[in-house]
Structures are given as structure tokens and as C-alpha cells.
Amino acid sequence: MNCRLCGSSRLESVVDLGATPPCELFLTREALDAPEPTYPLHLRLCAECLLAQIPPLITPEETFTEYAYFSSFSTSWVAHARRFVDEALARTGADFVVEVASNDGYLLQHAVARGVRCLGVEPSANVGQAARDKGVPTVTEFLTEETGRAVRAGHGPAGLVVANNVYAHIPDVIGFTKGLRALVADDGWVSIEVQHLLTLIELNQYDTIYHEHFQYYTVASAQRALASGGLVLVDVELLPTHGGSLRLWARPEGEPGPRVAEVLAREKAAGLHELAGYTAFAERVARVRRDLLRFLVQAADEGKTVVGYGAPGKGNTLLNHCGIRPDLLAYTVDRNPYKHGRYTPGTRIPVLPPERIAADRPDYVLVLPWNLREELTEQLAYVRGWGGRLVFPIPSLEIV
CATH class of the missing domain: 3.40.50.150 (Vaccinia Virus protein VP39)
Incomplete structure (x- = not known):
């Protein structure tokens, strides 16, 4: 791998997130028993021009010809x-x-x-x-x-x-x-x-x-x-x-x-x-992972229900890096009907319509598109009605 901007071969590791599937390739039910390819997700920094980059293992044509994000x-x-x-x-x-x-x-x-x-x-x-x-x-x-x-x-x-x-x-x-x-x-x-x-x-x-x-x-x-x-x-x-x-x-x-x-x-x-x-970024990433897993395991041990809100691409990086499966996150919901009835890539978590949260009244809602915090806190205000709480994993675990 050479730097795609300056051509240098001096690429230094910033953080290695393992191997994950493409983040927007949501699975149909029929695809759950088929092989699912994964690709390394390793951020590196060019020592010459300082462009941070990952290897071009997936072409834009594979991702964007048919796209799940609206x-x-x-x-x-x-x-x-x-x-x-x-x-x-x-x-x-x-x-x-x-x-x-x-x-x-x-x-x-x-x-x-x-x-x-x-x-x-x-x-x-x-x-x-x-x-x-x-x-x-x-x-x-x-x-x-x-x-x-x-x-x-x-x-x-x-x-x-x-x-x-x-x-x-x-x-x-x-x-x-x-x-x-x-x-x-x-x-x-x-x-x-x-x-x-x-x-x-x-x-x-x-x-x-x-x-x-x-x-x-x-x-x-x-x-x-x-x-x-x-x-x-x-x-x-x-x-x-x-x-x-x-x-x-x-x-x-x-x-x-x-x-x-x-x-x-x-x-x-x-x-x-x-x-x-x-140099210190990889350790801070590891802390986010440990804190989130500790919370989810403890909630499961206490018989608490945790569901997700949103199915963004960033959420799939988090779910795959942390190894979160339906035993820890029963499902997630999304406003995009394209994703309803599908499953998150890699982690196979069901994606359901948002109305499911009010019907099930979970104890915790893990907010995956944390960048929309203000908008989603307002949208999810009704969760307080049964004593539910919102969980934000980034930049550090916060339960509100």
C-alpha cells in the first residue's frame, strides 16, 4: 500500500479495527446463511504528507451503485x-x-x-x-x-x-x-x-x-x-x-x-x-470498546433490555469492533424503510421501524448516530415516560 496522495510507502499504523463487512450492505433474511466477506479496517498515516487513509479494498462501484443511505x-x-x-x-x-x-x-x-x-x-x-x-x-x-x-x-x-x-x-x-x-x-x-x-x-x-x-x-x-x-x-x-x-x-x-x-x-x-x-488514539479506542461492552453485559446480567436507535454506517463499525450481537442488543430501529426487515452487516442485528421502541418499552436505547444527539434526544423524549434511558457511546459512555 502506497499513499494515494503522494505515493510514499511510509505508512504508519494509527488504529487497527480488525476486519468488518462494508458498513451499508445490510443483509436480507435470505442472505443470513450465505458467506459474508469482510475486509481489514486499518487506519494508517502517511509519514510524508500526513494523509490518514485506509487501503482501497472496496471500490466505490461496489458501495454506491445501489445505496442504503438517504x-x-x-x-x-x-x-x-x-x-x-x-x-x-x-x-x-x-x-x-x-x-x-x-x-x-x-x-x-x-x-x-x-x-x-x-x-x-x-x-x-x-x-x-x-x-x-x-x-x-x-x-x-x-x-x-x-x-x-x-x-x-x-x-x-x-x-x-x-x-x-x-x-x-x-x-x-x-x-x-x-x-x-x-x-x-x-x-x-x-x-x-x-x-x-x-x-x-x-x-x-x-x-x-x-x-x-x-x-x-x-x-x-x-x-x-x-x-x-x-x-x-x-x-x-x-x-x-x-x-x-x-x-x-x-x-x-x-x-x-x-x-x-x-x-x-x-x-x-x-x-x-x-x-x-x-500514538495514543488506539488506546482511547480500546477504552470505548471496553466501557460499552461492560455496560451491555451488566445490563444483560440484570435482565434489562437494550435496543438501538439508528442503523448508520458508523454504528456498524462500532457494533463489529465491539463484537455486539443480538444477545446484547436485541434490535435497532431506523426511519429509513429501505433497512426495515434487514440485518446489520456482520453483527446480524435486526433493523425494525422506530415504532417498535414505544411498543416494547426497553430499559435502555443505545443511540448509534450520536452525531445527531440534539435531534434524537428530542425525538426520543417519550422514552422517559416509562423510565427508559438513552445511552451514548461516543466520545465516552454516557447514560442520560
Whole structure:
């Protein structure tokens, strides 16, 4: 394995989570007796350019051609997208917006509502169709430099190119970045949202490491990645989404602004611009695992019932790393009907509709999408009615 950004063979271990199945390949009942492939999940850091990455063992085509994740099932995420569209259009003045990995139209629907011409570039046929059903123009393509040029030739250059929560999902980071450059006008803007490696490390958010995420960015490594495709990082915002994210603003030409220097300084102070800043992470991950298992085993010994809320990709990393099975977590629920009647990959935990919680009145609800804590605490307030409690496993075990 060589670094996918600089080509170096000097890759140092950060944390090894064993081998797990792809996190969004939920199993049907018929598949439970069939073999289930697993792949190593080992985060490494390039000693040369400091890009954190996992081996590209699964292709995007295997994961995203038919996809289980629909962005619109999170009301807070749709609201976040609406605010972004308002702010980005005011900032850029763009009259044509292209979103890469546009999912089910959760974001571009707000551009459509404002009468702004837009286009989604979405590789998953099923969620892309959901976007078209909402009136969001969408093409089914993976972004490469070639497809970026083809979209530009057919639709014109974009004043704003959006790539939210996809920059970690592509193994060919250089080719993808060149695709972004191909899409954007020479005086246009590229906006990227991606989880910040700083918060991942500081807050033990190791469950966001899974096979769909090929790399994990600091501002320093993102700056290098953008430059590889001909884009300059000119501004950065720190966001609370996904436990702590970066909003990167890039342009074909420009200079880094003061906020870029500020975040680079924070990363350097945390030790993330050198190998030493990553050495204690594996032990903190092990502590999360031990604490959660201790709680679940004790609850089982006491005859308490524990169920899950949510079936996100990050939850499957946590469940598989901890070895949690239905004897410790009877089932989990999810608002996405695509997952109902299926089973979590690897751990084979049933996924049921959310109404099941009120019917069964469990003692504890383990919240797997902990990044939506505020939204889900409100949604699950009814659990208090029978004395139930919510359990958050990240950044450390908390029962509320």
C-alpha cells in the first residue's frame, strides 16, 4: 500500500479495527446463511504528507451503485443543507450550482425552490431517482476528470460546485479533485464539507472509520489534496456536523485567508502535523470498546433490555469492533424503510421501524448516530415516560 496522495510507502499504523463487512450492505433474511466477506479496517498515516487513509479494498462501484443511505431522513441535515444553500448563494452569487454525490436531492431541492439552475451528479441509481422524483435534475455518474469535463461541456461551467460528505469517499483523490476543477468556472467556487480529523482524534470518533471513507483530513492534508487537482484553499469553516467537520472553500486561483492559518495552528498545537500526535488514539479506542461492552453485559446480567436507535454506517463499525450481537442488543430501529426487515452487516442485528421502541418499552436505547444527539434526544423524549434511558457511546459512555 502506497499513499494515494503522494505515493510514499511510509505508512504508519494509527488504529487497527480488525476486519468488518462494508458498513451499508445490510443483509436480507435470505442472505443470513450465505458467506459474508469482510475486509481489514486499518487506519494508517502517511509519514510524508500526513494523509490518514485506509487501503482501497472496496471500490466505490461496489458501495454506491445501489445505496442504503438517504440524506433526507435526517430533518436536521435537510435544515443544515437549506442554510448552506442560502449562505452559499449569497456568498458566491452563483447562477448554476452542481452538487457531486447529491444523494436524494436533500440539498439541491433548496436551489430548485429558489429558481436557481442546478444539477446533481450522483452515482447511486436508486437515490438519484429519488432526487429526480423531487424535481432535482440528476445524472447518474461517478465524478472523474473526464465526467467533469463532459458535464461542463453539456451544461456549462458552474459558479458553485458542492461536494459535501464525499471527499473522503473516493480512493482516487487526485482524479476526483481534477473533476471538481473541470466542473467549476475559472472564477467560481468549490465548497467541500468533510469530517475533521482533529475532532475524530480528540473525541474518539473512531466509528466514522469505515470502508466508504478512504481518507480522513486535516486542513493541512486537505490543502495538499486540493492543490493536486489545481484548486487553492482560500477559506475554511469549522462546523458541528458529524461530530466536527470542515467546510473548505476552494477556487482555481486565490490565496489562503486568515481562517486557514488559524485552523492550521490549532492542528499543529494538537500534534497532528507530526506522527507523535496520533500514538495514543488506539488506546482511547480500546477504552470505548471496553466501557460499552461492560455496560451491555451488566445490563444483560440484570435482565434489562437494550435496543438501538439508528442503523448508520458508523454504528456498524462500532457494533463489529465491539463484537455486539443480538444477545446484547436485541434490535435497532431506523426511519429509513429501505433497512426495515434487514440485518446489520456482520453483527446480524435486526433493523425494525422506530415504532417498535414505544411498543416494547426497553430499559435502555443505545443511540448509534450520536452525531445527531440534539435531534434524537428530542425525538426520543417519550422514552422517559416509562423510565427508559438513552445511552451514548461516543466520545465516552454516557447514560442520560
